[in-house]
Amino acid sequence: MRSIRKREHIEYYLKTTFQGDTFLGDVFLEHNALPNLNFDEIDTSIVFGNKQIDFPLFINAMTGGSSLTREINKDLSTLARDFNIPMAVGSQTIALEGDEDAIDSFRIVREIIGDQGVVIGNLSGQASVEEAKRAMDMINADAIQIHLNPAQELVMEEGDREFKGIIDNIEAIVNNIDKPVIVKEIGFGISKDVAEKLYNVGVRYIDISGYGGTNFIEIENLRNQSFDFTELYSWGIPTAASLINCRKLPNDLKLISSGGIRNSMDIVKSIALGAEVAGISGELLSYVVHGGYLNAKDYLDKIIYKMKILMLLLGKKNIEELKTSTDYRITGRLKDLV
Numbered sequence: 017m018r019s020i021r022k023r024e025h026i027e028y029y030l031k032t033t034f035q036g037d038t039f040l041g042d043v044f045l046e047h048n049a050l051p052n053l054n055f056d057e058i059d060t061s062i063v064f065g066n067k068q069i070d071f072p073l074f075i076n077a078m079t080g081g082s083s084l085t086r087e088i089n090k091d092l093s094t095l096a097r098d099f100n101i102p103m104a105v106g107s108q109t110i111a112l113e114g115d116e117d118a119i120d121s122f123r124i125v126r127e128i129i130g131d132q133g134v135v136i137g138n139l140s141g142q143a144s145v146e147e148a149k150r151a152m153d154m155i156n157a158d159a160i161q162i163h164l165n166p167a168q169e170l171v172m173e174e175g176d177r178e179f180k181g182i183i184d185n186i187e188a189i190v191n192n193i194d195k196p197v198i199v200k201e202i203g204f205g206i207s208k209d210v211a212e213k214l215y216n217v218g219v220r221y222i223d224i225s226g227y228g229g230t231n232f233i234e235i236e237n238l239r240n241q242s243f244d245f246t247e248l249y250s251w252g253i254p255t256a257a258s259l260i261n262c263r264k265l266p267n268d269l270k271l272i273s274s275g276g277i278r279n280s281m282d283i284v285k286s287i288a289l290g291a292e293v294a295g296i297s298g299e300l301l302s303y304v305v306h307g308g309y310l311n312a313k314d315y316l317d318k319i320i321y322k323m324k325i326l327m328l329l330l331g332k333k334n335i336e337e338l339k340t341s342t343d344y345r346i347t348g349r350l351k352d353l354v
């Protein structure tokens with residue numbers, strides 16, 4: 017049942033047509049006509065956890081749990097290895113039930129990436145400490161993501177309807193796991209209020225996964241057409257607004273920008289707004305499904321090249337400078353939300 021759902025999420029993601037807006041277009045970065053830098057000096061590497069990665073970019077949680085998703089995970093993890101960027105696996109709940117094929121579809125990610133790369137586990141906010149430990153052991157994870165997805169569950173016919181106590185689960189996981197615990201949304205964003213609640217129970221990594229990219233209300237609506245949810249397609253906090261508002265919390269809260277990240281401009285703006293890294297899911301999945309590894313590699317090569325051009329045009333030679341010293345201006349509708 018769960019593995020059919022995983023396959024359907026991919027199948028229906030590829031059929032979605034509704035275009036939300038991240039509002040990253042309302043962030044203005046000023047051109048520097050006199051950058052005192054050479055292109056070759058641009059350094060895009062950062063330390064993520066305790067490992068060095070080559071770009072402030074990662075492949076965000078998508079899939080696992082069946083033979084089709086194993087093949088997709090193979091391509092995604094080969095990309096993560098070749099670009100030396102982190103990869104988060106999809107929800108491992110399916111593998112905690114003990115099915116060997118499901119477990120293998122996640123383990124392949126660590127096998128391909130090797131010990132030197134960053135692999136991140138993934139479970140829902142309903143997970144216990146013991147489940148989080150098992151999920152991490154399964155892939156020798158460097159960190160674990162805990163996803164919050166009430167909007168998706170509520171429009172899913174078979175989804176959860178009980179959301180009480182999730183903050184207590186998260187607090188227990190943070191207190192009992194000695195690696196980074198990243199709390200994430202799945203495309204509807206994290207408000208400052210929610211970020212503050214998470215911060216107060218000890219969470220120090222939030223992946224905002226805002227609105228403007230993958231839309232799980234639409235995906236679930238396409239899966240089950242007996243109930244029309246179209247009027248909810250515009251629900252969510254645009255990625256730029258979520259990021260700016262969460263950035264008002266103390267700096268030891270590390271932010272990850274995701275939700276509608278598709279190109280070099282989205283990544284550069286995310287870092288300028290204070291994110292450590294930007295995560296891509298849906299857009300990369302499309303490239304993998306429609307043209308395999310080489311197609312996706314070409315896409316990543318090109319956005320990385322353009323990201324370096326933008327860094328030069330801002331006069332920023334490394335990611336720390338880009339993150340801490342880029343002036344930005346907020347225009348348009350975004351101004352009203354931050």
Ligand SMILES: Cc1cc2nc3c(=O)[nH]c(=O)nc-3n(C[C@H](O)[C@H](O)[C@H](O)COP(=O)(O)O)c2cc1C
Nearest residue numbers: 076077078106107163202225229230275276297298
């Ligand atoms: C097919 C698909 C499956 C996903 N499965 C998961 C999942 O299992 N766990 C999770 O935390 N997020 C999952 N996500 C959400 C992504 O990690 C991400 O938060 C969201 O798609 C927004 O990013 P995007 O606009 O770049 O796709 C999934 C996304 C897609 C497209």
